Amino acid sequence: MDLSAYQGIIFDMDGTLVDSMPTHIKAWQQTCHDFGLPFECDWFYSMGGSPTINTAIALLKKYNIDADPQLLVMSKLRHFDDINHKGDIIPATFSILKQQKAINKRIAVGTGCYRYHALEILTTLGILPLLDVVVTANDVQRHKPLPDTFLEAAHAAGMDCYRVRDGIIGEFRAFKQ
Structure with a gap:
């Protein structure tokens, strides 16, 4: 080109x-575990590039869960912070x-x-x-x-x-x- x-x-x-997707995926996997949510690796890869808040909203909508997406965001960001190699x-x-x-x-x-x-x-x-x-x-x-x-x-x-x-x-x- x-x-x-x-x-x-x-x-x-x-x-x-x-x-950096493997790091984002790992943080989301830990977040799903924290909240007892199913973790579908391919679905999270399909959300790649979306801001964390958008992924959290989509995840709650996917499973028809009425919850504050900011709770998921805070958990995901905390887990992402804990990973040294991003x-x-x-x-x-x-x-x-x-x-x-x-x-x-x-x-x-x-x-x-x-x-x-x-x-x-x-x-x-x-x-x-x-x-x-x-x-x-x-x-x-x-x-x-x-x-x-x-x-x-x-x-x-x-x-x-x-x-x-x-x-x-x-x-x-x-x-x-």
């Missing part, structure tokens, strides 16, 4: 730049990031992860110094799968924003500098 026409690149974090760099994507940064492209990360954890992961893996912008679940009202995270990252980086899906480019909306 020729990226020379673009002002910068916005990467998703979990599952694109960093393989993920590994995905080499192919990181290589693209480094190539684009080397030619002075603006580099952003948009993630459904909360800011505290995103910064911890990006710092631990040595990615944060390469980034111009980081947009997290704390920075938007409407979370993924809605495009607001990536639109905000594009805006903060002073870029136009396009969606690339299966090699096909579609414009969300353009931000003018």
Whole structure:
């Protein structure tokens, strides 16, 4: 893919730049155990990239449970905090990031992860110094799968924003500098 026409690149974090899903899955598994909820690994993988609150709401809805999703969120975040190694760099994507940064492209990360954890992961893996912008679940009202995270990252980086899906480019909306 020729990226020379673009002002910068916005990467998703979990599952694109960093393989952190096993850590999120482990924290959710422990949370389900705490609350006596069934744990379906494939279902949690399908929720990958969603902010924790959205996953908690979906989990309660899936099992028709009337409970405060914040209780699940607090448990999941506590378990996630307790895990020391939160993920590994995905080499192919990181290589693209480094190539684009080397030619002075603006580099952003948009993630459904909360800011505290995103910064911890990006710092631990040595990615944060390469980034111009980081947009997290704390920075938007409407979370993924809605495009607001990536639109905000594009805006903060002073870029136009396009969606690339299966090699096909579609414009969300353009931000003018």
